[in-house]
Amino acid sequence: MHTTTAVPGEHQFDVGQLTRVEGEGSLHLRVAADGSVDAQLRIFEAPRYFERLVVGRHPDEVLDIVARICGICPVAYQMSGVHAFEDLFSVQVDPATRLLRRLFYCGEWIESHALHIYLLHAPDFLGYASALEMAADHRQLVEQGLALKKLGNRIVAILGGRAIHPVSVRVGGFSRAPRAGELDELRGPLAEAITMAEATVALTAGLDTPPSERDVRLVSLRHPAEYPMSDGRIVSSDGIDIAPGAWNSIFHEEQVPWSHALQARAADGVPYLLGPTARLVLGAEQLHPTAAAALRATGLELPDIARNVFRSIVARSVELLHAIAEAADIVERYRPPERPAEPWQPRAGVAAWATEAPRGLLFHRYEVDEGGHVTAAQIVPPTSQNQAAIEHDLALFAPAVLELPHDEATRRLEQLIRSYDPCISCATHFLQLSVERAAETA
């Protein structure tokens, strides 16, 4: 254990580089003499200056570039960007294209959620260092996760050419839309995946979950007719209700000395939670009937899921099932759009929009000149916004585990951090856990 005493009466506790998360970060805890804990999520991923990289570029190039912020959720970056530009340029996409975009996003949710549930998070609950080690005892389980992930990747690849950094998203639509019948290969796998995802919901609801109690502000998009994804208003569990481009009217970003990721906060300073749990609680009435039925069958109520941070794996599983069921519906009634993309003309102004990345609300804002070139950009990934809530939950949870041996304490704290599915590559990079402790036991 790296225990040092920085301030008399304090202890610190460090967890080195966090594993099974996207990117590089660490955790530093300071334990005061009275046992209270202050947590710092340290993100040291090398900065890549994306907000500057897109300056001078045209909208379609921006869509290629921002995908590279994250290999796990490139579609989310392309969707927040493309909606922002289409909103500014008043482009009405074909309703069939809108459905294709939803299918595309469903593919990414399926791939990302299956990756996190089965390969990154389940090993914590079942006591393994990795999914590969877990496969020695639970081969069928890991194969099920891989089959689900493969299906999500396949959907993205059909529409976008490849699963990572797809190439087809353009302002106005896609560079190429699938022909009638081209999506039929997905029907069989989607039908099988519904059964597997139902089993996933039952499985994750039955996992032995550490006790955890919190009362957290939830934030997501809300749409009157569909589960939140690319459209709707930004709402919270305590009354926030703003347009998807108006993020800066309530929230702002701050730089903290311990992180390469800017931290987002609400004006009142109250931390907030994004992602599957927030969407599920705020958008439960829009769940696909298949997903709603599976959730009911678990016997878990929404407040049970919201209160316990470790139950995010259940919310993620319900969304996995939702995305598969919705994808199956879209494939079933697919008709190609009249043309792959609508024509558009640039207009000077501010393009701003938010969509729901697998990990939560992803906000983009671009200032654009008359020629359509970007002159300034602001990109706020979900992990930047969840940082304050993660630190808040760590401070609440840590006292219960800090008396355990260091390895065990680290394992439990990492399990909590993984509950947020942090994407540090998005936020920037690098996570390690350290704890400072009160001196009287030192």
Add this chain to the structure above:
Amino acid sequence: MGAGAARVPRVGVVKLASCDGCQLTLLDLEDELLSIGERFDLVEFPEATSRRSEGPFDILLVEGSVSTPEQAEQIVALRAQAKLLVTIGACATAGGIQAMRNWGHEPTWRASVYPNPEMIESLAQATPVADHVTVDAELRGCPIDGRQLVELLTALRVGRRPQLPDEAVCLECKRLGRVCVLVAGGTACLGPLTQTGCGALCPGYARGCYACFGPRERANVAGLSGWLERERDAEAVDRLFPGFTGWAPPFREPASRAMARTDDSAGES
């Protein structure tokens, strides 16, 4: 490694400045992943396992470009632990999209993103791994291609040279019988200059190649960029060359001209 006496190679997968997409390509080999896990000992792969190792490695896959002072030290230490060091992806092999800052003034860029730029540690340039240490093999792409990764791992496991294509996207595109987006569609395309490996993806999706896999050997860069400037517009060159592999030496000259035309901070120092 002979049958029976086979020792399972110790493999590390590490990252520098990158999006994680190339190492994710390994996890995206859903059909092969479990058998890869049986044939290789993944002793270091922080994105996928909590078990850690500082080496030694029989094979080390390195994603990302060298972008911070720490990474410049880290890659030297990693090299010392690796029998075979393989760079994976456009960041590790060519610098990646973040190498666009190499033409700008890094402190200006940093200050444009961070309100307190003095809190950030960063090198002025983002550079490929081969600028810092010896590299034994590379996989191109943004991201790398899963089939090429399987070929590389298979070849290393049995001790032969990996068979990777070194022809142009253009050639593969022709073989697939596609209508040329450049000649027939008038769309600027870097397919004639770019090494294939993607399956000539972009022309198949009705757009021009943007060089994810970087320049192929003996690419006639001046020929195509000059033609694009004459026959299309200079802007097409400005758009295409300063991209994901723009810092690769054969692309650097047209990318420099483009950056000089479009980047206000390029001349500052």
